Amino acid sequence: MSSQTDQSVYYVPHNGWYPVWVAFGAFMLLAGLGTWLNAVKADEDPSAWMMYVGGATLAVVLFFWFAKVIEENHQGLANEQLKRSYVWGMGWFIFSEVMFFAAFFGALFYARNFAVAWLGGEGAKGITGDYLWPEFSSEWPVMANPDNSLFQGPAESMASPGIGSWLSYLPFWNTVILLTSSVTVHFAHTSLKNDSRGGLIGWLALTVLLGIVFLILQGWEYLHAYDELGLTLSSGIYGSTFFILTGFHGFHVTLGTFMLIIALLRAIKGHFSHHDCFGFEATSWYWHFVDVVWVCLFFFVYIF
Amino acid sequence: MSEVVEAGHATHDDHHDHGPDKGLARWLFTTNHKDIGTLYLWFSFTMFLIGGVLALVIRAELFQPGLQFVNPEFFNQMTTNHGLIMVFGAIMPAFVGLANWLVPMMVGAPDMALPRMNNLSFWILPFAFAMLISTLFMEAGGPNFGWTFYAPLSTTYAPETVTYFIFGVHLMGASSIMGSINIIATILNMRAPGMTLMKMPLFVWTWLITAYLLLAVMPVLAGAVTMMLFDIHFGTSFFNAAGGGDPVMFQHIFWFFGHPEVYIMILPAFGVVSQIIPTFSRKPLFGYDSMVYATASIAFLSFIVWAHHMFTVGMPLAGQLFFMYATMLIAVPTGVKVFNWVSTMWQGAMTFETPMLFAIAFVILFTIGGFSGLMLAITPADYQYHDTYFVVAHFHYVLVPGALFSIIAAVYYWLPKWCGRMYDESLGKLHFWLSFIGVNVTFFPQHFSGLAGMPRRIPDYALQFADFNMLSSIGAFIFGFSQVFFLYVVIKAIRSGKPATDRVWEGAHGLEWTLPSPAPYHSFTHPPKITDAEAHS
Ligand SMILES: [Cu+2]
Numbered sequence: 071m072s073s074q075t076d077q078s079v080y081y082v083p084h085n086g087w088y089p090v091w092v093a094f095g096a097f098m099l100l101a102g103l104g105t106w107l108n109a110v111k112a113d114e115d116p117s118a119w120m121m122y123v124g125g126a127t128l129a130v131v132l133f134f135w136f137a138k139v140i141e142e143n144h145q146g147l148a149n150e151q152l153k154r155s156y157v158w159g160m161g162w163f164i165f166s167e168v169m170f171f172a173a174f175f176g177a178l179f180y181a182r183n184f185a186v187a188w189l190g191g192e193g194a195k196g197i198t199g200d201y202l203w204p205e206f207s208s209e210w211p212v213m214a215n216p217d218n219s220l221f222q223g224p225a226e227s228m229a230s231p232g233i234g235s236w237l238s239y240l241p242f243w244n245t246v247i248l249l250t251s252s253v254t255v256h257f258a259h260t261s262l263k264n265d266s267r268g269g270l271i272g273w274l275a276l277t278v279l280l281g282i283v284f285l286i287l288q289g290w291e292y293l294h295a296y297d298e299l300g301l302t303l304s305s306g307i308y309g310s311t312f313f314i315l316t317g318f319h320g321f322h323v324t325l326g327t328f329m330l331i332i333a334l335l336r337a338i339k340g341h342f343s344h345h346d347c348f349g350f351e352a353t354s355w356y357w358h359f360v361d362v363v364w365v366c367l368f369f370f371v372y373i374f
Numbered sequence: 375m376s377e378v379v380e381a382g383h384a385t386h387d388d389h390h391d392h393g394p395d396k397g398l399a400r401w402l403f404t405t406n407h408k409d410i411g412t413l414y415l416w417f418s419f420t421m422f423l424i425g426g427v428l429a430l431v432i433r434a435e436l437f438q439p440g441l442q443f444v445n446p447e448f449f450n451q452m453t454t455n456h457g458l459i460m461v462f463g464a465i466m467p468a469f470v471g472l473a474n475w476l477v478p479m480m481v482g483a484p485d486m487a488l489p490r491m492n493n494l495s496f497w498i499l500p501f502a503f504a505m506l507i508s509t510l511f512m513e514a515g516g517p518n519f520g521w522t523f524y525a526p527l528s529t530t531y532a533p534e535t536v537t538y539f540i541f542g543v544h545l546m547g548a549s550s551i552m553g554s555i556n557i558i559a560t561i562l563n564m565r566a567p568g569m570t571l572m573k574m575p576l577f578v579w580t581w582l583i584t585a586y587l588l589l590a591v592m593p594v595l596a597g598a599v600t601m602m603l604f605d606i607h608f609g610t611s612f613f614n615a616a617g618g619g620d621p622v623m624f625q626h627i628f629w630f631f632g633h634p635e636v637y638i639m640i641l642p643a644f645g646v647v648s649q650i651i652p653t654f655s656r657k658p659l660f661g662y663d664s665m666v667y668a669t670a671s672i673a674f675l676s677f678i679v680w681a682h683h684m685f686t687v688g689m690p691l692a693g694q695l696f697f698m699y700a701t702m703l704i705a706v707p708t709g710v711k712v713f714n715w716v717s718t719m720w721q722g723a724m725t726f727e728t729p730m731l732f733a734i735a736f737v738i739l740f741t742i743g744g745f746s747g748l749m750l751a752i753t754p755a756d757y758q759y760h761d762t763y764f765v766v767a768h769f770h771y772v773l774v775p776g777a778l779f780s781i782i783a784a785v786y787y788w789l790p791k792w793c794g795r796m797y798d799e800s801l802g803k804l805h806f807w808l809s810f811i812g813v814n815v816t817f818f819p820q821h822f823s824g825l826a827g828m829p830r831r832i833p834d835y836a837l838q839f840a841d842f843n844m845l846s847s848i849g850a851f852i853f854g855f856s857q858v859f860f861l862y863v864v865i866k867a868i869r870s871g872k873p874a875t876d877r878v879w880e881g882a883h884g885l886e887w888t889l890p891s892p893a894p895y896h897s898f899t900h901p902p903k904i905t906d907a908e909a910h911s
Contacts, residue, residue, distance in 0.1 A: 087402075303610050
């Protein structure tokens, strides 16, 4: 056992059954989802068993995989160098996530500054609009689409009503909530560094709560958009960019909240110490990243 | 860069020092970088043969004008899947396989930084390609919209199997992202003490930069196919002008991924060639530092040139000018590289073993592909070349005698280290000459048919292109069958080749050559000393 805690050894696990099952689960999930979507689109009876098998496989295997890694860490198998590998890994993973959102922000900028303007007959390629839909005029948010029989524009948009009425503007409160949660997760980190278990648990629990409140408000906003504003995925480019950006952000908040809950449960179990808390730190970096994305969303989707 | 693994007590865990398991379990569950490298390489070769069969269907159909073997719908599926399989299934996994085998050995590491994730990165691929290739056997037929899958061909007018294509691309992207994270973490965190960044072999450098490119653009590709998915199934209008979107926007997003992607397929090739040429010239690489900076410059420029694929789509003039000049700028760092390879050979004591033959052919033929690229970069000239066989000739010159030749060269060069046995030199040389002749006979005439106006992606063509096409098809079959011959040469070497020495090549430098041949299951369980002789060769 003594050599097991030898901090100089870079731990290379011998074999593992988890990865190949994760690959299988991901395959089943996506193949099942594809089959289901195609059936829905073709008005056939959709069957979802493949999706469920895939999703269940992923959930179970990932649980055991992470549990194993945590257990190995507690056995002292993970030395400082391995933890640095984790840090690099998480850092570059977040970078790839940034680029994923960059694709959608890019679409938003391109649509606003080029596509819609040209369709409205403005700018270098304005002739497009003159020929195709001469009656379409360019505005953002796009309320009337070039072809309203195919894509019915929204009755109202989500655009900011002006800073004076932000107190009754839901996205403003969502911004406040998420920014606050970034601060609370930071306090949780400070508590951990000061060896205050109670502080860690308290601040983490508050962060989880804020995450959940954000998600509820976001869901409420979506209902409002669909039921009252007529703003849907199919209400043209404004609805498309609005929902894909806020939707994927919401999905990432969901994932981040889930990670925070795991971190909270681990903190309650007594995991993490001030010099060994990669799992917690990775979660908090992810949470800060989700926050930064929201701030960009708030500016470019809601305000401007 | 502290302690890697100290002294002989790697037996810290009673099953750590084992060799590989027996049977299938070894390959399914392995966390060993060499096993995973081997899996990647064999997977890549399998995909290469499948993609090659599709190419031969194309060339058989084009042997003569008129429709002989396949109908146009099926022909479209062949061109599409040939491209997708070769890019994502053959070339990219082959380079990841090489990185797996070589990077830990070259930097003096015990293994890849994140071994379990390494296994996952590989095993996603067979599932992803099963998903993609199975569509060819479905009633609706496989993807038929070209490997660039432009909207609305891939959205409004796509066969329903496009959904599986989209998810297949998601899986491939996940695999590439995890693979890149692993390679970056290995290079930045696992180097033996003394292996400073500017002492790393150039192959490691090129892969570090490639991994960065992959992390930057694979998520953008994922975003592009996700928007397609939403347009197809959820009623959005990203790429539909009727809803205020724009099909041209698809092209911008796609090529923001697509142009860096071509450097993803060529930078590791630069790395391989920069390892091989010094060995057989018996001289250190000329201009090592400038090679590193040139690679980084190419990577940076690759992000700001994408719209050179779209000169005819209707872009504002300022855009066309910007993308034309930016594209031409890439010739500068690329020229630095070619200059350095030639200068490395200059006055060297050269010998011409098979890897060196492939490497020299790479330098010459890749440069031809680079020149035709410069021609295509000139916007007004591109109006003439766009979507013709000239473009097909151009990118096949950079991908086949470019990327692919470097992979073949790498296999000949490092195979003795991998399996401890030499390949048969005269068979290797025969393989080289067959490939060299085959590739040029296939693709050189396509420059002419393209300049004369033959469009790409068509199953039938006007009579005046008949001779060039017949020549092209003959070359393609020579090339295709010589790769089956390559398989024979490799298997013969693995089974009955002469035992290789540890150094293998008298002029070889680098940490991997200090290990026994075949390399032991766990390479550097203790960090090696970095001597000047083994640093950046
Ligand atoms: Cu390009």
